[in-house]
Amino acid sequence: MKLSRRTILQGAGSLPFAVASLRMGALAQNSSAAGSSEVPPILFVHGNGDYDALWMTTLWRMESNGIARDRMMAINFTNPSARSDDTVEQANRSSTEEQRRELAAAIAELKRSTGAARVALVGNSRGGNSIRNVIKHGGAGDVSHAVLCGTPNHGVFALDDQLGSEFNGRGTFLRGLNEGDSEVTPGTAFLTLRSDGMDKYAQPEGRFIGRPGVPTNVTAEGPELKGATNLVLGTIDHRETAYHPRAFREIYKFIAGREPARIAITPERTVRLSGLVTGSADGVPTNRPVAGATVEIHHVDPESAERRGDVVFRSKTGADGRWGAAEVDPTSPLEIVLTSPDAPTTHFYRSPFPRSSAVVHLRAARPFAPAEKDAGAVVIMSRPRGYFGLPRDTVLFDGREPADVHPGVPTDATATLRLPAGEVGRSIVAQFNEERIVARAWPASENRIAVAELTY
Template sequence: MQRHGITGEEQMMLSRRTILQGAGGLAFAVANFRTHALAQTPSVAQGTEVPPILFVHGNGDYDALWMTALWRMESNGIARDRMMAINFTNPTARADDTVEQANRSSTEDQRRELAAAIAELKRRTGAARVALVGNSRGGNSIRNVIKNGGAGDVSHAVLCGTPNHGVFALDALLGSEFNGRGAFLRGLNEGESEVTPGVAFLTLRSDGMDKYAQPDGRFIGKPGVPTNVTAEGPELKGATNLVLGTIDHRETAYHPRAFREIYKFIAGREPARIAITPEQTVRLGGLVTGVVDGVPTNRPVAGATVEIHHVDRESGERSGDVVHRSTTGADGRWGPATVDPTSPLEIVLTSPDAPITHFYRSPFPRSSDVVHLRAARPFIPADKDAGAVVIMSRPRGYFGLPRDIVLLDGKEPADVHPGVPTDAAATLRLPASEIGRNVVAEFNEERIVARAWPASENRIAVAELTY
């Protein structure tokens, strides 16, 4: 989530211009829904009695974060064409929900895109109702669409780490979507019950390790200021509320522990397996997106080149010929690429007006068409003396010390803070004399070997963790 710093009005209003802008984005959002068309038919029996499932990502994020959850669902027999993950056009919330802000979305923008996604999944499957699973801000959108006319289309709503009572509850910043005293959340929470009748609600939360459910404001840039929110903030009156232990904000959705509860709640039974069942043939594809004026968007980037290499798991050096090379068109799509499911990969993204990014990834055990790529951040002043920059990134969770084993080049990164997990990236800067050597990134049992590329050539290496 973003930090919010603009004081707003109590009423949430939409101008005609906002409505028209949002309508223009709907066509792109609907066209961008994916149902894993690249993948093979699962070998296990398909659970057709389970309702279709639509996954909803959080603030500033994208649908690719649900990749491992989709794999686990597939491994339990859920047919790929009965699942979908939405990719919101402009995924980052406005500072003030009532004030237009370029490349950001209002709660109404999100509601309309999600309603369109629900209609599309119902059309594709012929189902009367679908299950919704959302992380963080995605849960806000789920509650909003259900409360405002969508309850008849939804059987289950699973809210993972959603700030249902706000990231803060203050008399300032009342226009923020994340203010528990603001008009948006007060509207969702009014009444004896905080859930909509006819829909089964489940909330999943951390036991004190969610940085957006903390009593002190230090995680929103206001240390020492009471937020009036506690670890219980994600719970809802009238819902089934579960505490998953010391997992972090994102892990409430993407951790195997969360998967078990999501599956059990929707399917009505325990999953047959938590582990991901590998496929013999793996095909990958995805979307190239970018950042506009410092704000991440999920709009497609045309003219980006994607190149894939198999690499040695110990040295990170390329092995064999180029596996795949393509240039994106107007839809921003790359692939499909057939890869060895036992081999780590180097994915090189050359995107307009961005650093050439060398992504190093663990082997992909299953096919996916949500292997989305967004170039690494631009070089910053702290990089000016570096011969090479290597970033260790964990999109589906944060690094927690001492909870986790986090090692970058054999050391705990200095830019990962202990205590409540808040950091999803760590940076290593190397002198020019060490360009070309390998760098090992380790997070618990996942180990990625990257290589250091010359910063002078506008190149950054990213060891991107899958788990």
């Protein structure tokens, strides 16, 4: 069934690490109210190249509605990026079978830790592929609800070439999932959430996937499934199908069977942060822990980004890559400095954290580009839980719309500002709708990059 918002007002060897990450993520996220025992435990599944930290605001909203932290987990796939050909081994990338095994182990761990017979799964993008794969191949009895947010259920493209791609609607993997009169597995309740034309991976023309002018044979309806409840959320982007407040409402309502009591995040008086330091291998992001990285936290002035008081926290990661826990002021913006081996020192500027979290994961900024060799400073504005949409959103970086953010269908999650040497040290304002972050421009000559990382 399809419901439109317009008419009614998204390998076996790696298993131990994936499950360990789940345990610590669950511990990080104490209930703000008595847990709702009738709501099944919920496991959140990130998308291609991503990590579990993207679910942080969703976890906060769940907690604010009384879902206990120890009844929620978010998986961190070891190698989150898909192979070019699912059947051909590719360094630092995972097959659909490897993703299935890691997710199955995570489901077993959540069932064990909660004593529940079944769990609910919520996935964004590629995460939905893994959810469907595990349910179809023996996991239906373990899963009560499956929410697929912006999942390319019929492909990012449906063509007769690249048939080994996990994202080809005519390829072996998706044809196997979609075969039969119904595209869902009996015994599990399915919900799909999609955009009304603003998802860059559900477009009829291939310019957003590097094939301009080529028909993809995919439409905005591509994420829907025969046999599921299919809901259109409006002009949200690919990631917002999972992480937007509108998506949260539908996720919660479908799993809990009632409207959420609140959409806003309820603040905590005491906020403790921790997370995982990860990195990239040959330019491919992984969720493997990085040892020997230093994490340092400062409170900063909201208007100048100058540091206030003494350092709040400093530690070096061990073999598990974990940092924290750091107790921070929930009313103060933060500067989190990551010094990671063989990477630029990265100064993350963040809005105040309203609640505690153990998924404040850190990955060093990408290396300087050749065009930046003469720059005095490089500052990046980053939106991990969505894309910048122009003219849909207000996006201002240092007082103007970024030139590297394209209008129309939202496709860009970062914008970059390159400053001359004479402007090193000054404050830079990053504004996205109602969220405003002030960063400072650090000298590129010292191998430093600043990142204004948006929460919403």
